[in-house]
Amino acid sequence: MNRPGNGKDLNEGGEFQSPSLERLVRSLNRLPGLGRKSATRLALHLVAGSERTTVPAEELVAAIGEARDKVTNCERCGAITEPDPCRVCTSERRDTSLICIVATPIDVLPFEKAGFYRGRYFVLGGLLSPLDGVRAQDLPFGKLQDRIAEDEIKEVIIALDASVEGETTALYIQRLLEGRNLELTRLATGIPVGGALAYTDEVTLQRAFQFRRTF
Amino acid sequence: MRIVSASVDGFRNLKTASFTFSPRVNLVLGRNGEGKTNLLEALNYFALGRSHRGAKSDELIHFDQSHLHVGLDIEEESGATLACEYGLGRDGGRRLRVDGEALRRRADLVGRLATVFFNPDSIRLVRGGPDGRRQFVDQGMAEIDPVFLTHLTAFQRALKQKNGLLRDLKKGLTDLSTTRRELAAWNRELAGHAAAVCLGRWQYASFLTPFSNESHKSLTDNDLQLDFSYAPRLESVSKAISEAAENPISKDDLEREILAELDYIMDSEIRRGRPLIGPQLDDFKVVLEGVDLRVYGSQGETRTAAIAMILARSDVLFQKRQIRPVLFFDDIFSELDRERTRRLQEMASHLHQVFIATARRDDIADWQPEHMKTWQVNDGEFSEI
Numbered sequence: 001m002n003r004p005g006n007g008k009d010l011n012e013g014g015e016f017q018s019p020s021l022e023r024l025v026r027s028l029n030r031l032p033g034l035g036r037k038s039a040t041r042l043a044l045h046l047v048a049g050s051e052r053t054t055v056p057a058e059e060l061v062a063a064i065g066e067a068r069d070k071v072t073n074c075e076r077c078g079a080i081t082e083p084d085p086c087r088v089c090t091s092e093r094r095d096t097s098l099i100c101i102v103a104t105p106i107d108v109l110p111f112e113k114a115g116f117y118r119g120r121y122f123v124l125g126g127l128l129s130p131l132d133g134v135r136a137q138d139l140p141f142g143k144l145q146d147r148i149a150e151d152e153i154k155e156v157i158i159a160l161d162a163s164v165e166g167e168t169t170a171l172y173i174q175r176l177l178e179g180r181n182l183e184l185t186r187l188a189t190g191i192p193v194g195g196a197l198a199y200t201d202e203v204t205l206q207r208a209f210q211f212r213r214t215f
Numbered sequence: 216m217r218i219v220s221a222s223v224d225g226f227r228n229l230k231t232a233s234f235t236f237s238p239r240v241n242l243v244l245g246r247n248g249e250g251k252t253n254l255l256e257a258l259n260y261f262a263l264g265r266s267h268r269g270a271k272s273d274e275l276i277h278f279d280q281s282h283l284h285v286g287l288d289i290e291e292e293s294g295a296t297l298a299c300e301y302g303l304g305r306d307g308g309r310r311l312r313v314d315g316e317a318l319r320r321r322a323d324l325v326g327r328l329a330t331v332f333f334n335p336d337s338i339r340l341v342r343g344g345p346d347g348r349r350q351f352v353d354q355g356m357a358e359i360d361p362v363f364l365t366h367l368t369a370f371q372r373a374l375k376q377k378n379g380l381l382r383d384l385k386k387g388l389t390d391l392s393t394t395r396r397e398l399a400a401w402n403r404e405l406a407g408h409a410a411a412v413c414l415g416r417w418q419y420a421s422f423l424t425p426f427s428n429e430s431h432k433s434l435t436d437n438d439l440q441l442d443f444s445y446a447p448r449l450e451s452v453s454k455a456i457s458e459a460a461e462n463p464i465s466k467d468d469l470e471r472e473i474l475a476e477l478d479y480i481m482d483s484e485i486r487r488g489r490p491l492i493g494p495q496l497d498d499f500k501v502v503l504e505g506v507d508l509r510v511y512g513s514q515g516e517t518r519t520a521a522i523a524m525i526l527a528r529s530d531v532l533f534q535k536r537q538i539r540p541v542l543f544f545d546d547i548f549s550e551l552d553r554e555r556t557r558r559l560q561e562m563a564s565h566l567h568q569v570f571i572a573t574a575r576r577d578d579i580a581d582w583q584p585e586h587m588k589t590w591q592v593n594d595g596e597f598s599e600i
Contacts, residue, residue, distance in 0.1 A: 128397065130379035136393040164372045164404060172400035202361040 078123030080105040095119045097154040127165040155183040217290040217568045225283035227253040228595035237588035243572040245592035251572035255543045257285050262330040272303040281305050329540035331529045341508050341517040345498035355528050356419040359535040363415040370408035377401040385488030406474035412494045413452045420445040426527035434558050439504040448496035451476045539567040548578040
């Protein structure tokens with residue numbers, strides 16, 4: 001494939017005349033949700049923009065470094081936090097008999113943003129998915145059981161994805177906690193608030209219908 | 216549904232051309248390799264979002280062009296016309312549009328253009344392995360019940376996961392104590408979807424049988440009974456179905472029975488390192504007056520039965536969803552005797568809209584249906600005659 005004029009040999013080392021810029025673009029490109037084009041735009045913005053538009057690169061580097069040093073997963077619930085244990089786990093205004101099981105630290109954020117939930121969390125860090133190498137032994141189910149016993153939990157709320165993996169993980173937890181004196185609940189599925197009925201997919205509609213309420 | 220007109224540019228060997236189709240019978244004549252099937256493939260691509268022959272984009276694009284473009288005007292059941300188009304590029308680019316609006320996902324295509332396709336491979340429906348029959352039924356049921364499709368997709372996903380877990384266990388990557396409980400969770404997830412899949416397949420076979428039997432009688436001069444019936448792999452499902460007349464099936468009960476059956480076989484599955492039973496092994500019987508055509512059918516019998524099943528699929532779609540699909544018959548008359556050919560033509564004259572490709576002029580020599588348009592194709596160039 002080394003015929004002259006096939007273009008390959010013309011831009012050796014990438015599209016830039018700078019291996020370091022190429023390296024930066026490749027690093028940014030590996031971030032989630034960032035394609036090659038956006039990565040290039042960001043990289044150029046960071047190193048070659050005018051002084052007025054550029055975020056000082058040193059500031060960014062420092063911010064990343066500091067956040068990396070200080071942010072951690074709460075040793076009790078697994079949420080992303082700086083104080084450890086996190087504020088939710090140490091707050092005296094939280095109902096300690098209530099625990100909400102979520103898959104990832106990000107899943108805590110919508111609950112906290114909405115602000116209605118008064119209990120605590122337990123982050124699994126993933127869902128059962130042997131195809132991705134995640135099996136029961138890889139998730140903190142033992143820790144979950146200890147936590148439920150120690151805190152004298154009265155209600156466990158399962159808030160996992162409505163996917164095959166989320167459902168199976170919920171079923172696993174249900175079996176795991178069977179026989180304990182506590183209430184086990186799951187989030188309902190249905191039509192989103194403000195959503196148009198006409199554009200609701202058939203399965204969501206069927207679920208919403210199945211679990212309809214008396215008015 | 217009807218395809219009113221089409222324009223084709225850069226598709227396989229087809230020369231750039233525009234077509235205005237007959238609302239009823241469209242006949243494409245030409246020797247093998249001239250481009251008959253290619254036109255049918257170009258039209259049917261929009262129904263599936265892919266080639267029905269499984270061809271990649273690169274193979275579909277004319278050899279000296281960098282992209283292809285096909286436009287279709289589709290008349291919906293409501294009478295409204297939809298302008299649909301798709302384009303494929305050698306760089307892997309793909310655009311599908313309906314009334315100028317881009318479709319993002321293949322799922323958005325479902326139901327835009329309903330088609331039923333017969334080609335010589337369709338006899339595998341009768342003579343081939345169970346996977347072809349499962350696919351035929353699953354697609355047919357998915358067309359009339361989107362909830363079925365969701366369960367089928369979830370079932371397949373959960374089965375893959377369970378398969379992965381059993382494989383890991385056999386390789387010693389995971390330990391048995393936690394895995395039993397984990398397998399039980401996968402079985403519970405599977406059982407719910409399996410119950411829906413099995414019930415859907417059973418229902419679809421029962422929808423199909425009266426129509427395929429009727430079509431079969433119209434195609435032949437005999438009065439033999441053609442039965443298409445569900446042959447589930449799970450005993451719990453066979454039992455529930457055999458007792459369904461006296462004891463209507465409840466999905467929840469069936470789910471429980473399936474789960475018990477899956478759990479019962481868990482130890483064997485652990486030993487063998489793979490799932491051993493389930494709807495993934497289902498089959499369907501095609502029986503002509505007591506004779507299993509899967510094994511004992513003659514060439515003519517299997518072909519006639521396959522045609523009857525394809526026609527029945529279109530009837531079920533109309534009965535359940537009031538949608539009349541566009542039919543494609545590619546090389547359908549070969550190996551049918553003169554009488555059956557005549558009878559099939561008589562039936563085709565009354566179909567909603569049909570596209571027929573044939574290499575043999577003799578087969579259609581005496582056929583003069585109303586509203587027929589005929590094209591002759593030579594080396595990718597179509598001329599209306």
